[in-house]
Amino acid sequence: MFKKILIANRGEIALRVIRTCKEMGIKTVAVYSTADANSLHVRFADEAVCIGPAPSSQSYLYIPAIIAAAEITNADAIHPGYGFLSENAKFAKICGEHRIKFIGPTASMIERMGDKSNAKATMIAAGVPVIPGSEGLLDSVDEGKVIAQKIGYPIILKATAGGGGKGMRVVWNENDLENAWNSARQEAGAAFGNDGIYMEKYIEEPRHIEIQVVGDQYGRAVHLSERDCSVQRRHQKLIEETPSPFMTNDLRERMGEAAIKAANAISYEGVGTVEFLVDKHRNFYFMEMNTRIQVEHPITEEVINYDLVREQIKIAGGVNISGQNYFPEGHAIECRINAEDPYNNFRPSPGTITSFHAPGGHGVRVDTHAYAGYKIPANYDSMIAKLIVVARTREEAIAKMQRALEEFVIEGVHTTIPLQQQILRDERFVYGEYTTKFMETFKLN
Amino acid sequence: MFKKILIANRGEIALRVIRTCKEMGIKTVAVYSTADANSLHVRFADEAVCIGPAPSSQSYLYIPAIIAAAEITNADAIHPGYGFLSENAKFAKICGEHRIKFIGPTASMIERMGDKSNAKATMIAAGVPVIPGSEGLLDSVDEGKVIAQKIGYPIILKATAGGGGKGMRVVWNENDLENAWNSARQEAGAAFGNDGIYMEKYIEEPRHIEIQVVGDQYGRAVHLSERDCSVQRRHQKLIEETPSPFMTNDLRERMGEAAIKAANAISYEGVGTVEFLVDKHRNFYFMEMNTRIQVEHPITEEVINYDLVREQIKIAGGVNISGQNYFPEGHAIECRINAEDPYNNFRPSPGTITSFHAPGGHGVRVDTHAYAGYKIPANYDSMIAKLIVVARTREEAIAKMQRALEEFVIEGVHTTIPLQQQILRDERFVYGEYTTKFMETFKLN
Amino acid sequence: MDLKEIQEFIKSIVRSGATEVKLETNDFKLSVTTPNKGRGNEVVSYVQQVQPQNQVVTEYIQPTPQPLMHVAAKTEAPVAEAGEKYLTIKSPMVGTFYRRPAPNKPFFINEGDVIKKGQAIGVIEAMKLFNEIEAEIGGKVVKILVDDATPVEFDQPLMLVDPA
């Protein structure tokens, strides 16, 4: 196993990785920009190296500084966290060239999943469902009819030059296709001067449900069940939960199998996540694969009672996995707490936290690098805490999250806590009847 | 179920009870002395009533103020927490007279367990082992021989007027009894002017192991397995863990059965704890029963995944229990963090906390009412936080506790964190080979 | 809070004749020592030791510094402006405050009354016991802050008295 791991990240995930390393008896090196000199990851690591000024491009994203930091501290592995260099194939490659183990997949695995069209082709070859549609533009309405018959209604026609919903038509049966085709072309031509149209399967009531997978260096992969991340605002996840309220045993089995196929297709090494869109009929379609640990990984940890960062480190160290899939026991929810003003168009709210009290008690976990007196730098993302609860049932977990949000005190900056509180009380959330469109019609009081 | 519960307590346990009430949808009333006006239990309760000045005798122990607070807020139940009025039979009785449900056992149950000799007699009648010995003073060495034969060697002779080890003799076999008898009498007579001697079974390598029990209003009682609280300093528990490293399945079965007998003997209602001394041969002896929730209850919650305060409230509300015993899954440890200076004879260290960061992550729970800026009043006990970890094995739990203690930042006052860190590294603790005498020979570096 | 304001504030402290001032708010802490001696408008403060049971507590009201983590007060704060002129009579216990000895009797006192130390000003009921509340100071009752038959907490202001 590794003797010393450098964490090429900041904030809560850097602290998170340090915690597991300490529990495993592995030494840690924090790297930090001048803006983060007073950060807790710097305080709690065994060593800390200042790698550059505040802008990420000159510090957390600047590969030579990070490699140099690993070299001068003799770190034998680098944990990239999420964001920053975590899905950077070049970085993974350079680590290898410097004989530093990149804790994650190889450069070529990252590349094969990093490129969308490449990933899609790989998934089709592996038998993982992707959103079906025309290959490129449609030549005629008749070609459209043939394809629609194959992929099944409803379908959506989209303008290739499109945007803002213009030139888009959802078609529910063949009778309506010709009219829709004509009007979509006309609208697209008028709006964009380009009437090229392509077709996709229309996803009814889409849900974002992802499957956690783990693969070892010996080609074995398993899944750790799902996370429902449908509560999103502009593609930013706000709340995640597991099990998904929309899940069935059958669907979990099929999605789990598909996710393992996806991992096997690239002989995936490490922990990763296969993201799917699921429609109301419980058809699911591959969106993308994240080849790193995710922000929302703790909810999986809580329901399978296993530390995923420990698993990452063990796999990177060459340990092989059991081959067993894991299924949720109990119910876990995570709320992301951001220093943003939800009443002011989610404007970031950097500044100094004057008061801080994190909720506690049975089934409550707080992953945070913030504390009273901490100054949130304006240079990085605004997430300052992850609040995770676990309980025996979804109902209990919601009640627990409601009281934990109520108990969370952060003063001095604006946070998304009031937003989260309102979502947790929203009927659609409470009954588990929400899709990725949930926030589009959500009104903050 | 209750509509509004008044919590007749302060500090972390008041906050703890409020948390569960919120999760159950029950309104809460905090009571507080003027010294606690800025306490979190005041902030988080739905209502708060100032009941008196700082001295406990005029506030948290002053029954008329608490009853009046319940009356003016229309609370229909009172949760007493631990300490203060929690084992006060008179208070339980007065609550009943004012038609307020005391969440705990009835006055007569408290009385029957509150009086030591009474409790002992009840236990003997119920067939629960108590520490055997002479009934009162020994008349002669021959009487001693007869009793010693019955209870088995080793025995200990103790001066009735004793103290400081004077007039005490451990006797390992009958040959040594007469000499010991003579020298003990002589020493006691010289030291105290009273040579009265009684005899007890000598407990070799004693461990303090307690069994959590739960009884409902319908006479049914179960046990929730043990907690090992042998790490004590002057009878103050410092660290508790479950399972006990000394436990075997057989011993757990026997102790559990005895604890249920103890509860049944008084038709116990509520959650309670039967404390035993266990010797190195795994004989166990009843010490006392605590008829309330205990400080260390969270470790049981973590390994049986159930909220004991919720259970208390449900039982008080007349819900009946399943009748099933619970056994630990995984391993949990609690460290009590006190505002005391371990380098200065554990002198209390009240004052203002200037910095505060509680550890987080998977398997870490912090129950505290403290925060950066909180002023610890000098009037009450010095416990400011309970740090609880849970992991799959004892080894992992210890590693987790070590890193969590390392991560716990409390500045502005002295705390017992350095002491706890050293205990967690002590070989005897790490190997689980500790008794109640552990701290007697422990040297703080 | 801007530095200009703080500058002015420091000047005013030096001018005031105080020898040492410490101020702590949510935003800043300030401590000023001046060479001034003697004279001082010394801050007079008079807090009587609270005693069990029926004794009334009085104190000069002073604006108190905000705690770092502000706890929302569940009862109304004492009227700050009254600070320099009036004394507050506070509740010595938690319970229900009655302004008269029995429903068919007149109020013990009314606003405008001049009361003497030791005079009964109300009763507080707790656990079915009625505890007569005596004024700990004399003066003119400027304002009665609590209605008849109202729950009161320990230390809750009951009335303002002008001792002059």
Next chain:
Amino acid sequence: MDLKEIQEFIKSIVRSGATEVKLETNDFKLSVTTPNKGRGNEVVSYVQQVQPQNQVVTEYIQPTPQPLMHVAAKTEAPVAEAGEKYLTIKSPMVGTFYRRPAPNKPFFINEGDVIKKGQAIGVIEAMKLFNEIEAEIGGKVVKILVDDATPVEFDQPLMLVDPA
């Protein structure tokens, strides 16, 4: 908060006649003692904007206020006494600092040398690339703080220069 403002603020304190002022806000802590005579050693401070890559950063060393939650510095703190007279040349990058271009070559500079702006003062190796470090200021090298072939962090003081 701008240093100019603080300078003005300190001056105003001295003028105010106060003997000691401590101020702590969310952004900074300030403590001023005045002899209440004379015009005190004013703290002059000059921080140059950090620029990417090989540019050398200089600044007057000043005692920095303690953060509320103090992070144990893993490297030695800049020499505080130097504050008023010397400039510090800091490392523009993390890596291994060499005082000579090759093992068999002499040091770029030695203590006591007078250097010119733009002069090479060392190289830093990172990812097997050697980056020459140029002095951003001229003056006399008072002290070289880092040995040959030593790991350095970004912003770590390398040497003190007397610009006078």
